[in-house]
Each structure stands twice: as structure tokens, then as C-alpha cells.
Amino acid sequence: MLKKSTAVMLMVIGLLGGSLLTFAYTGYSGGTGSEAGEGLLASLAGNVSQRDDMKKIQTAMELIEGQYYKDVDRTKLVDGAINGMMGALDDPYSSYMGKETAAQFEESIEGSFSGIGAEVxxxxxxxxxxxxxxxxxxxxxxxxxxxxxxxxxxxxxEGLDLNDAVSxxxxxxxxxxxxxxxxxxxxxxxxxxxxxxxIDLETVTAHMEKDGVGVITITQFSLNTADRFKEELAKLEKQNMKGLVIDVRNNPGGVLSVVIDIAQQFVPKGKTIVQVEDKNQKREKEVSKGSNKPYPVTVLMNKGSASASEILAGALQQSAGATLIGENSFGKGTVQTSYDKQMGDGSLLKITIAKWLTPNGTWIHKKGIAPDVVVSQPEYFSVAPLSKEKPLKYNMNNTDVKNAQIMLKGLGYNPGREDGYFDKTTEEAVKGFQKKAGMTANGVINTETAGKLEANLVESIRNPKNDTQLKRGIEQIRKEMAASASNSK
Missing domain, CATH: 2.30.42.10 (PDZ domain)
Structure with missing residues (x-):
């Protein structure tokens, strides 16, 4: 595993660059070391058409440097040319990182980093x-x-290179x-x-629910995730776990070898975990060397579950009999490898080299994986924040009022309607909330009231008691545990 490849895999989550987390696929026959670059140079030297192409690029560089009305930075021209080539691929997961951006990855992977914590x-x-x-x-x-x-x-x-936008x-x-x-x-x-x-780099957390139902949450598939997963799984099994919920909601993916390592703890030996297909349509299957578990497993996923999360969901569903619960996943079915040594100056190219398929040969790209049991979160989990440009009050009718009504209902204050019209019932619901929050109960949603509404809503969303998908996953496990116990009698 190349160090900078690792950086590409991990640092996107801090919104420090790139696109979806990179996979390192060691079975790729195209090569990921210096021989790949050397092979390219050799082919250029022996192909007249390619030599003409290179001459054309060089001529454009010389004309710009010689004729443009201002002095130009040659490094910017080179970077711009490479970015143009990557853009011509029309692939959001293939990108170029200049020396500075690649260095940020290098620095960040060595320790903690800061950001807003989103995958882009x-x-x-x-x-x-x-x-x-x-x-x-x-x-x-x-x-x-x-x-x-x-x-x-x-x-x-708008229109910015992704790395510039991320900066x-x-x-x-x-x-x-x-x-x-x-x-x-x-x-x-x-x-x-x-x-x-x-950004918290802890990728695995676990806890035990009553009746022996274990829950393991994986936030991303980093280099140490498989080891951490094994540790937490062993702890739960020592507590006589009888069923497991694996939560990969809002997990953007990660390292391919890591998700394979986790999957084969549940997929029976010899069964397929994932297939990888190169540009020549040559497929290679990754089969499990592990064994299945004696207890049922469910996987929670949503539209933020992408890449490696989808590999795990597909493998456990199709090869281990796990039940998928939640929402349709994101739909990212390609594999990337990063090249830094070939560039020679600290910059880096990340290129899509293959696509991956589920055990039964399905390519889920831009489609995602459908859950076995569809479960949505309550409406207030996805309500938009209030604009706060002006107070909301009686007789107003707009989208902000509608969102406020959804918030109030989610917090237990019945506004009587959710159509955006601020009537007297809505006003009474606002007064009830204000009184409980220790504010002046005037029924007007000003900046202070709006802020309190949103803060209380976040607390409610983060409370596991309100997590409909998690509760349904635990319910499913208990159902399967009961069926298993009945069959064993």
C-alpha cells in the first residue's frame, strides 16, 4: 500500500480533497508502481501518433509562453493541462492533485486534521x-x-476544480x-x-442491546478498521451475543482489502465477496477464506452508504444471507488507484482502473443497492434549517413556516398542520415550545426561537430512541433469533 494512496483513501473524509474514497486493488494487472509509467513512456516513444500528440501539447505550451501578453507560470500551465485531461474523462472519481494538495494529504495522514467532516x-x-x-x-x-x-x-x-473548492x-x-x-x-x-x-478518526464503535443483540457502527473503512472491528466483535461475542446489527449508514467507503477482511468473517469459505472487472472485461473474484457466523446479521444502510459500504452490504446479503435495512445506497461501483512515483514531483494522479460487481455480478454504479426492508427516518430528520431572515408569525405562509411546523411536530408540539400556513394552532405550539425552553412565549419564531428549535431537533435526532432504522434493525434481528431458536427445538 503506497503511503500517498493511503492518504487519498482516508483524508477525503476531512473534506481535504479528492472524491470518493480510493480503493487500492492489488490484483490490477496494469501495475501501480514505476513500471506503469515506464511502460507508458516506452509506448509513446514507439508510436508516431502519440509522438505527434505530445508535440502538439508542447507546441501549445511554447506558443502560450512566447506569445501570451503576460508572463505565465509554467507550473500552472502543466497543472492546468493535466486537470484538463482528467476533466475530459468525465469521471468524478479520477482527479489530479498538484504538489501542494498532495502534500496536504501527506501531512494530514500523519496526525489529526480539521474540517467540516463530509465526503464530496x-x-x-x-x-x-x-x-x-x-x-x-x-x-x-x-x-x-x-x-x-x-x-x-x-x-x-461553481466550476471550480474539486481540489480548489475543497481548499x-x-x-x-x-x-x-x-x-x-x-x-x-x-x-x-x-x-x-x-x-x-x-475529525474523529475512530472508525468503529459498538454496544450491546438487551436480549443479546450487538450493534457495531463503521463510519469508514480505514487501514485499522478491520482490526478494530475484530476487537469489538470479539467483545460482543464474549458477552454471549445472539445477533448482530452492522451500521454503515453515511459511511463513504475506504480501503478494499479492509472491507474484504471484515466481510470474510461472515461469508462462508469459498463464496464470493466481490468481483472486479478491468477495461478488457476480465473479471477476478475475491472469495472468502473465512466462515459464517452462527447468529443472524442485519446491515443498516442509507443513501450516504457508498463504495466499500456497498461492497460489504452486497457481500453479506448475497453470500451470507444478511438482511439489508434502511434506504437505497449511494451507488458507487468503481475502483481507483493513485499514482505518485510516476509524477516525480510530489503531485498525484488518482485514476479509475476498474469497476466492482456484487457476488451475483450486478454493477450497482449510479443505482445503488436496494434494501430488503425499506425503512425511512422520521420527516424531521431531514427538515431544512430556518432561514432566520425575518421572524415567522401568525398568518404567514411559506416554506420556512412549513419547516418550523415539521420541527415542532417532531419535538412533540402539535402545530395542527404542516402545509406552511401559520395559523393559531401553530402559534400555540410555538408558545408551548417557548415556555418549555424558558423564553418569552409570544408565539413568534424569531432568531432565538429558531436557534433553539434547531438545537433541540439535533438532540432528538441524535437520540437512539428516535432512530427508526436502528430500531427496525434490532427488531429484525430479534425476529430472526426467535425463528432460529424455534427451528432448533
Whole structure:
């Protein structure tokens, strides 16, 4: 595993660059070391057409340097040319990182880093959130998968190279990022003020529910994730665990070998975990060397579950009989490898080299994996924040009022309606909330009331008691445990 490849895999979660987390696929026959670059140079030397192409690029460089009316930075020209080539691929997961950006990866992988904690990709010139990382400032603020980031602190991201866009989003711990986003469910843009923080690199957490149901949450597949998973799984099994819920919601993916290591703890020996297909349609199957478990397993996923998370879900569903619960996954079915040695100057190319398929040969790219049991979270889990531009009060009718009504209902204050009209029943619900929160109960949603509403809502969303998908996953496990016990009698 190349060190900078590792950096590419991990550091995207801090919103420090790149697109979806990179896979390192060691079975790729194209080579990932210096021989790949040497082979390319050799082919260029022996092919007249390719030599002409290189001459054309060189001529363009010379003409710009010699004829452009201002002095130009040759490094910027080279970087621009490479970015142009990567852009021509029309692949949001293939990208170029200049020396400085690659160095940021290098520095960040050595220790803690700060950011808002979201996974992003570039789609049609727009910066799109793949998923906010669990427990990150982005998640706590309410950013969601598929949100389009329009601007940061007033600076538009439209048309920017992804690395340039990311550099505007990242910043030191404690600094504020005013992020304006466009959400499919909202006609108006939304603005969030997010305080950047250190991103927690702990990727695995676990706890035991009653009746012997274990829950393991994986936030990403980093280099130490498989070891941490084994540790937590062993602890649960020592507590006489009888069923397991694996939670990969809002998990953007990670290292291929790591997810394979985790999957083969549940997939019977000889059964397929994942297939990888190269440009020549040559497929290689990764089969399990492990064994299945004597207890039932369910996997929780949502539209923020991407890449390696989808590999795990597909492998456990199709080869280990696990039940998938939640929402349709993101749909990222390609494999990337990074090249740094060949560049020779500290820069890095990340290129899609193959696509991966589920055990039964399905390519889930841009489609995702459908759950066996569809479960959505309550409506207030995804409600947009209030604009706070002006107070909301009786007889108003707009989207902000509708969102406030959804919030009030989610917090147990019945507004009587959720259509955006601020009637007397809504006013009484606001007064009830204000009174409970220790504010002046005037029935007007000013900036203070709006802030309190949103803060209370975040607390409610983070309370496991309100997590419909988790509760359904635990319920499913108990159901399968009971069926197993009945069959064994």
C-alpha cells in the first residue's frame, strides 16, 4: 500500500480533497508502481501518433509562453493541462492533485486534521456531498447526502476544480464556514454556519442491546478498521451475543482489502465477496477464506452508504444471507488507484482502473443497492434549517413556516398542520415550545426561537430512541433469533 494512496483513501473524509474514497486493488494487472509509467513512456516513444500528440501539447505550451501578453507560470500551465485531461474523462472519481494538495494529504495522514467532516465529489462542475461523516460538524449541522455546495463564506464554488473548492471549505479548528447549499427538496438555497473541528478518526464503535443483540457502527473503512472491528466483535461475542446489527449508514467507503477482511468473517469459505472487472472485461473474484457466523446479521444502510459500504452490504446479503435495512445506497461501483512515483514531483494522479460487481455480478454504479426492508427516518430528520431572515408569525405562509411546523411536530408540539400556513394552532405550539425552553412565549419564531428549535431537533435526532432504522434493525434481528431458536427445538 503506497503511503500517498493511503492518504487519498482516508483524508477525503476531512473534506481535504479528492472524491470518493480510493480503493487500492492489488490484483490490477496494469501495475501501480514505476513500471506503469515506464511502460507508458516506452509506448509513446514507439508510436508516431502519440509522438505527434505530445508535440502538439508542447507546441501549445511554447506558443502560450512566447506569445501570451503576460508572463505565465509554467507550473500552472502543466497543472492546468493535466486537470484538463482528467476533466475530459468525465469521471468524478479520477482527479489530479498538484504538489501542494498532495502534500496536504501527506501531512494530514500523519496526525489529526480539521474540517467540516463530509465526503464530496464533483458532478457536472458542482461540488456534491456524498455523505456527512457520523458525529462530524457537517452531520450535526444538518448537511445531507446529495446536497450541492454553492458557496463557502460568500465565495462561489461553481466550476471550480474539486481540489480548489475543497481548499475553500477546509480550515483551522474553531473557524466558521458559512456554507450555502442547494437541496433537491427545497426551492430556495439553504445556509449553514458550521464550526470546523478535528475529525474523529475512530472508525468503529459498538454496544450491546438487551436480549443479546450487538450493534457495531463503521463510519469508514480505514487501514485499522478491520482490526478494530475484530476487537469489538470479539467483545460482543464474549458477552454471549445472539445477533448482530452492522451500521454503515453515511459511511463513504475506504480501503478494499479492509472491507474484504471484515466481510470474510461472515461469508462462508469459498463464496464470493466481490468481483472486479478491468477495461478488457476480465473479471477476478475475491472469495472468502473465512466462515459464517452462527447468529443472524442485519446491515443498516442509507443513501450516504457508498463504495466499500456497498461492497460489504452486497457481500453479506448475497453470500451470507444478511438482511439489508434502511434506504437505497449511494451507488458507487468503481475502483481507483493513485499514482505518485510516476509524477516525480510530489503531485498525484488518482485514476479509475476498474469497476466492482456484487457476488451475483450486478454493477450497482449510479443505482445503488436496494434494501430488503425499506425503512425511512422520521420527516424531521431531514427538515431544512430556518432561514432566520425575518421572524415567522401568525398568518404567514411559506416554506420556512412549513419547516418550523415539521420541527415542532417532531419535538412533540402539535402545530395542527404542516402545509406552511401559520395559523393559531401553530402559534400555540410555538408558545408551548417557548415556555418549555424558558423564553418569552409570544408565539413568534424569531432568531432565538429558531436557534433553539434547531438545537433541540439535533438532540432528538441524535437520540437512539428516535432512530427508526436502528430500531427496525434490532427488531429484525430479534425476529430472526426467535425463528432460529424455534427451528432448533
Amino acid at each position: 465529489a464533483s458532478e457536472n462542475g458542482k461540488v456534491v456531498i456524498v455523505t456527512p461523516i457520523k458525529g462530524s460538524p457537517a452531520e450535526k449541522a444538518g448537511l445531507r447526502a446529495q446536497d450541492i455546495i454553492l458557496s463557502v463564506n460568500g465565495a462561489s464554488l 475553500k471549505i477546509r480550515g483551522p479548528k474553531g473557524s466558521e464556514a458559512k456554507i450555502k447549499i442547494q437541496r433537491a427538496s427545497s426551492t430556495d438555497s439553504l445556509e449553514y454556519t458550521i464550526v470546523r473541528d478535528d
